[in-house]
Amino acid sequence: MIRVEGLTKRYPRTVAVDDISFTVNKGEIVGFLGPNGAGKTTTMRVLTCFLPPTEGMAEVAGYDVVKQPMEVKKRIGYLPETPPLYPEMEVREYLQFVGRLKGMSGTALAGRIEEVAKRCHVDDVMLKLISKLSKGYRQRVGLAQAIIHNPDVLILDEPTSGLDPKQILETRDLIKELAGEHTIILSTHILPEVEQTCQKVLIINKGRLVAKDTVENLTSRLRGSDAVGVEIGGAAPAEVEGALNAVAGVATVKSTGTKDGRLRFEVEGEPGRQIRPEIARAVVQAGWQLYELHSLSFSLEEIFLQLTSSDAAAAASAQTAAKGEAQ
């Protein structure tokens, strides 16, 4: 649905986006992640034909953003960071205007406005002036505006910025609901958002793509091996540690103290081996009580910091990116 190759955007003094390539398939939700000023908005603006790329190409639904901008624009719904609203208009009037701007008219538009208003939960403020709306409602009107012409691709620039926690949850749910019909790219610097809503992540830092993968793959790749947390009751620490070390495939065992009289350990396996079944079996065979056995994957937050802050991570990230490419 979206294909970007070697995209570069240079300004006289800075390089905003440096040689980015990625593809997004139909129906996917892709999170575009990076610190402020990393080049997320610039990339999105290129995709929406707002800015021309300096080098490279970008294609939406098979149309080139430079050569066939009208075709691309017809197929894209865009919500910029600040929703593009006219305060002096009523919500219905505004949606009508945007609908007409996107080439709709008559009863088709009227029906679509009702539909979109319901989906975005703005049907109760249709006759209110936009200037009187709360921030949450404005954001939803912005979203309604983006989907009014039922575009193939939705591009959302920080759709949850500035909202309160309840509104954030509502917006995320709405985005997930929309995922089935539209291909969505959303940018954010809030990490849990990506974990919760997106299937794929693109991490961008200083204009360069440092990682692209699914959330799960990214975490497991970075760790490189299986790591689990275990909580065991009814046993002596030394005994357990010995038993865990004896399990096939276990590399290291680390005690992390006790909780409610139960022992807790972090166990890391050898690269490429699943050690959870063996651990479970060992614990049960020894007659101890197994309270908890969970995967200790990196949170996206840790990955993100690792990828964007340290030089040591640069090598690892390049590797990840390369693997993503191969995939």
Place this chain on the structure above:
Amino acid sequence: MSNIWVICRKELKSYFASPVAYGLMAFFALVAGYFFYAAVAIFVTRGMEMQMMGRGMPMDVNEWVVRPVLMNVSVIGLFMIPMITMRLFAEEKRAGTIELLITSPVRDWEIILGKWFAALLMYSAILGVSLVNVLVLFAYGKPDWKPLLVGYLGLLLQGGCLLALGTFLSTTTRNQIVAGVGTFAICLMLWVLDWITAFNTESWAKVISYLSVVTHFEPFSKGVIDTKDVVFYLSMIFFGLFLSARSLESLRWRS
């Protein structure tokens, strides 16, 4: 074509959603009304004087009332035009709504034409207020209607040309005040350029004077349509809109 109309309608709505439209209309009604009153009063006193002196020469209403009032109105227009055009693009740029327009399947020139048409219609609506004066003239006298029509056509052409320049200035900034003041300066310049011929009659002075919008309006106020004036106004309109299109395009590689 329909895109132009969509943009134009939206602009007109926002003119009338704010007090600007009504304020301008009220201001114009007051000032144009005053000039009309003054012209009629002079006409009437002169007429009485003539009669008392025994020279019963008929006086021409068009020459004595319509022409000076049209000239005055054309100058008032110079002051109102910046207020009409200053928000056109500056406001969209400040609020970020320009992103919506540019990422919609609408061409740049459709956006510009739509906005310029809206400004022109707004200007016509303001001029329309002065039709009350014209009606008064018809109720009490017998003016010739053809020069009047030509006069209003001239006002629209002159307005259209200044509005196009104002539209351009509005695309260059996100600050309405800057756009307004810049447009006002240009309007003023184009008005006073012809004064130069008062003290200098060399050929370069004539060229400069040719650029004055008021010089080209004068024949219209007399009821004369001269091709050279029409061409001047139309090419200025084209020039202004062309600059706007360039400026809008430059947003893309500059921002």
